[in-house]
Amino acid sequence: MKTRSGIPARVRGHLATHAACGVLMACALALPAASAVAGDIRAAVHDRDGKPVADAVVVAVPAGGAAGAAILPGTAEEDQRNKEFVPYVLPIQVGTRVTFPNNDNIRHHVYSFSPAKAFELPLYSGTSASPVLFDKPGVVILGCNIHDWMVGYIYVSESPHFAKTGADGKATLGGLPGGDYSLRVWHPRLEGSEQATARQLAVPATGAADVAATIGLTPDFRARRAPTPGRGGY
Incomplete structure (x- = not known):
C-alpha cells in the first residue's frame, strides 16, 4: 500500500533523518555567530x-x-623620522615585539631605563637587528643618546x-x-x-x-x- 504522498515509509524515514541532520548542522553553524557578539x-x-x-x-x-579573552599579542613598530619617535605614544599588549626602524639619514641610539623594559640599541641606521620583546606591563620611556629632545612612550597593557x-x-x-x-x-x-x-x-x-x-x-x-x-x- 502506497502512502498518501506516493513515497514508501522506509524512504520517508531516510529523508526525515537527513532533514534532521541538516537542521542540526545549520544550528551548529549558527552558534559561532551568536557567540561572537561583542560590545x-x-x-x-x-x-x-x-x-x-x-x-x-x-x-x-x-x-x-x-x-x-585570549588575544595573542602581535608585532608593532616605533619609527624614527625627522629626529622624532613616531608615534609619540605607542600602546601595545604584553608580549608584543616592537621593531625600531630608523628612517632618518643619520644614525640613532635608542635606549630606555624604565623598570617595565630596560634596553639599548646602539648607533644604527635602517632597521635594528631584531625586535624588542615587551614582556611586562607598564610605561616605557624612550630616548636617544644623540638627540636629547627625542622622547617617546610605549604603554604596555596587561589587557588586550x-x-x-x-x-x-x-x-x-x-x-x-x-x-x-x-x-x-x-x-x-x-x-x-x-x-x-x-x-x-x-x-x-x-x-x-x-x-x-x-x-x-x-x-x-x-x-x-x-x-x-x-x-x-x-
Whole structure:
C-alpha cells in the first residue's frame, strides 16, 4: 500500500533523518555567530579646560582583574623620522615585539631605563637587528643618546582591550565581551596616578557604552629641538 504522498515509509524515514541532520548542522553553524557578539566602549578624554586630549591611552580590564579573552599579542613598530619617535605614544599588549626602524639619514641610539623594559640599541641606521620583546606591563620611556629632545612612550597593557585617542580626544575599544570592566586613562603628562582615573563600566553584549573622562595635565617640559632649523646641526 502506497502512502498518501506516493513515497514508501522506509524512504520517508531516510529523508526525515537527513532533514534532521541538516537542521542540526545549520544550528551548529549558527552558534559561532551568536557567540561572537561583542560590545564597544566609546571614550572621550578632555582636560580640565574642556579641550580634547590626544595620545591618551584608554584601557579596559574585566572585573576581577583578569586579562579577558585570549588575544595573542602581535608585532608593532616605533619609527624614527625627522629626529622624532613616531608615534609619540605607542600602546601595545604584553608580549608584543616592537621593531625600531630608523628612517632618518643619520644614525640613532635608542635606549630606555624604565623598570617595565630596560634596553639599548646602539648607533644604527635602517632597521635594528631584531625586535624588542615587551614582556611586562607598564610605561616605557624612550630616548636617544644623540638627540636629547627625542622622547617617546610605549604603554604596555596587561589587557588586550585598549585604544589611543586621536586629535579629537576620542577612542573606541571594540569587540569586548559584555560584562563589567574597570576603565582607566593614561597620558605622558597625566597629573596624578593612572589608578586614580579608574571607574567601573558595564559593557553591553551588543552596542556601545559611552564614557567621558576628564584628566589633569602637567606642563609639557620636553626639551626643545636643537640646533635651530637652517643652522646645521646633528
